[in-house]
Amino acid sequence: MTTYVFSTDPARVDRDRVHAWLRDESYWAQDRSREAQETAMDASRNYGIYEEETGRQVAYARVVTDGATFGWICDVFVDSDTRGEGLGKMLMAAVIEDLEPLSLRRLILTTVTAQGLYEQYGFTHFADPTRVMVRGAGDTSGA
Template identity: 50%
Template sequence: MTTSTNAGGRPGEDAYDVDTDPDRIDLDLVHHWLSTDAFWALGRSRDLVERSLRGSLNFGVYDGEGTQVAYARVVTDHATFAWLCDVYVDPAHRGRGLGVRLATAVRDHLAPYSLKRTLLATLDAHELYAKVGFTPVPDPQMLMMLGPAT
């Protein structure tokens, strides 16, 4: 899947491509972003990032020169459930609507599967995800988690 978007809203300017081709993902760059700048993944090892990419549906955003400028991954069975995670936009490209564009691309890519539920966790981007249809979990007391083994 490759889609072109004009995230800046001006014809011919700020054109970006969103692509799910795993061969285009710059693993070293994604590892750098996540392990040094994403508060939820600080210190994450390169091996762990690589394994998570291999087990996920990956979305890269690329500028007009083909340089990766954003990333997101989805863990899904393509039938009933998906988890959107590790959404990251390079600081030099923030403020151009790429977070919304990336979340929209994920939503649209998953739509044909008619999943029962797509979840994500966010500390500070509720408004961004609300723009593409995410809502708070209506019954959070129903959700449970299994943390790392101790």
């Protein structure tokens, strides 16, 4: 059985792998350039899950935050070869634990496919979605 470890170390993130995942397999970032991905990662808190023995990255998430009041969890991705092993749960639990000391007033995310996962960690739908607005062209259903 493979053992996995969580890390908050941004230097450990396999940026090539993360960009390939998001470009080739996500529904929300297929048109994101490598330059844009690098800029986004540099301006965010980055998280990863890695195979303990090999160090191979198998999951990723990042959080855009001001560090005091608000955070947006985005680009959550689990390698297709390891889905079903509980890594999404491991990632979310660890990300939320890492953010707890910040006492953020609001933590948000968007998803099309994983509402059930995020509900396990206290996420709910907006009470009044008509109050949420977005500016920008394109698909607004994902991150």
